[in-house]
Amino acid sequence: MLAACLRRVSRSIRILRGQTLSLKSGGSVDSWRSRDCRQFNMSSVSPPGGSWLRDILEDQSTQTYYIEYDRFFSNHLTHGIIAIEKLGGDKDRVNRFVEHYKNHGKLEPPNHPRHSDESTDAEPATDDELHKLLGQRKLYYKIRNRFRVILKEHGSAEEMLREEFPKLSRGLVCSAAHGLIHTGYGYSVRCSSTVTEGLAYLHHSCKPLIFDEKNPDNDISHFGKGACDILTVLAELKKDENLRKYMEDEAVKLRQSDWYSGGFQYRVAALVGKGDDLMKYAYKIKVPVIQSCQDEDGLAVALANWLLDQAIAVFALSEIKNDFFLLHGVTAAWSLRQIIPLLKHPDAVDALRTFTCALLAVYVSQGCPDLTNKPEIPQTDVTASDWQEIIDKALARDTDEHIYKLVQVCHDTWREKNGSDGAALYIHAAQMCIDHDLHF
The missing domain is CATH 1.20.5 (Single alpha-helices involved in coiled-coils or other helix-helix interfaces)
Structure with a gap:
């Protein structure tokens, strides 16, 4: 039995005492509802007030350490630096984290033997090379250096994200969403070089959501207009043994391919290949802000706010406390929220739809834990x-x-x-x- 600890409020989840909801019965609640699309300005988090943070980000960038280590683990150094600064950590505290991370991690320099075909000074990828490298997980620096050129061509990180992020957003779950997280964290402190690193990583590892775009049932106009709250949909997912079996069987096949990754990413990659199934569930969800918000720009932001709340709720309520990959759903949702205000409305909604499918895939990949851990x-x-x-x-x-x-x-x-x-x-x-x- 799930103690439904959420009640209906504007744009968010509130606590409701005394009610229960059975995930097995697929009951419904009036939680997870929103009455309007008033925005809270998550993008107002200020850029670095002094040069020290920007200097540290430059010093500890992918120019110094490769974007991955030990074949497929992602370099989180930049995200930790920014998070600590946002929590109020000063320069000394950030530097302490940097030393701890380097001493306890396995970061690899660009010239590590594992990256013998890489060079930080690589010529930027041409248009043709960039196209061929999409999702191939190689020649990261050629891709990164191309995005540096693209940044100059666009003139600002905002314009670059507006034009380039939609080309990659269908694959935002790649590498456990680290490309998205790197990009969002970089933009949250207005560090353009970190943004280019994140976009390059999205391109480098892209595993797009695959679905039939000609199927009218998948038309994006249906997104958010379902009849169910998200808890009901998660309960249905929990019962879908066929989807889970497909995921496990396909993950075994992916392990035997030349693509090297971890168990989680194999499972998620299997699921994003079944985008039609994920979209079927995503389209069952009712997103209340869609009914109450008429302004397109406000709607995209309100959707992002709502989706962030859902990611936090799934993490917080999970019977498996502090699940690593559900945590990633939270930081990825926050990172996407930083980018959404920059995008054209159709691109923003498309990215949010993809992320909804990704969040459902993560929940399935983690065994559909019961959501019983109420505040x-x-x-x-x-x-x-x-x-x-x-x-x-x-x-x-x-x-x-x-x-x-x-x-x-x-x-x-x-x-x-x-x-x-x-x-x-x-x-x-x-x-x-x-x-x-x-x-x-």
């Missing part, structure tokens, strides 16, 4: 001092960078909503992340 703190009791206590605990530790990122995203979301909507859920997610080891 205990009353929503009205959440204060700035409560958050500061959690932030201080996080910053006092030398720990996995994902801990800083999850706390930072939940705190930013709480703060940007003026401490109201979803407060109990956000602090519950952050506290759980602090109190439990990551579950892989």
Whole structure:
């Protein structure tokens, strides 16, 4: 039985006491609903106030360390640096994290034998080369250097993202969404070089969502106009044994191919190849802001806000506490939220639809955990001092960078909503992340 701890509020998830929902019965709740499309300005997070953060990002960029290590693990150094700064860490605290990450990780320099065909000074990929390299997981620096040229051609990171991100957004789940996360974190502090690194990684590893675009049932006009709350849809997914069996069987085949990755990415890659099935479930979801928001730009942002809340809720309520890949769903949703205001409306909605399918795929890949881990703190009791206590605990530790990122995203979301909507859920997610080891 799922304790339905959410009640209907503007754009967000609130706490509802005393009701229950059975995932097995596929019941419905009035939670996860929104009454309007008022925006909270998540993109207002200020760029670095001083040059020290930008200098550190440049020093620790992919010019110094390759975007991956040990064949397929992603380099998170940049994300951790930015998250700690956003939590209030000063230059010394950020540098302490950098040293800890380098000493406890396996970062590889660009000239590591594993990258013998790579060079930071590689000639930028031509149009033809860029096309052929899409999703091939090789020659990262040729791709990155091409995006540096593209940045100059567009004149700004904003214009580059507006034009180039939609070309890659169908593949945003690639490499456990690290390309998206790298891009979003870079833009959140207005670091153009980090943005180019992220876009290059998206291109390098792209595994697009595959579906029949000619099928009228898949028309994007249906997105968000279903009849079910997301909990009901997740309950249906949990019962879909055929989809899970397909995922496991296809993951075995992918392991035997020349594509080397981890078990999670094999499972997700199998599922994004079944985009028609994922879209069938995605289109069952009712997104309330679609009914209440008439302004296109406001609608895209409201959709992104709603989707971020769903990612936080799935992570926070999961019976598997601090699930690594559900955590990735949260930081990826926040990263996408940074980019959405820059995109043309059709491109923004298409990216949000893809991310919804990706979030469903991640949930299935992690075994469809029950969502029973409800918050205990009353929503009205959440204060700035409560958050500061959690932030201080996080910053006092030398720990996995994902801990800083999850706390930072939940705190930013709480703060940007003026401490109201979803407060109990956000602090519950952050506290759980602090109190439990990551579950892989």
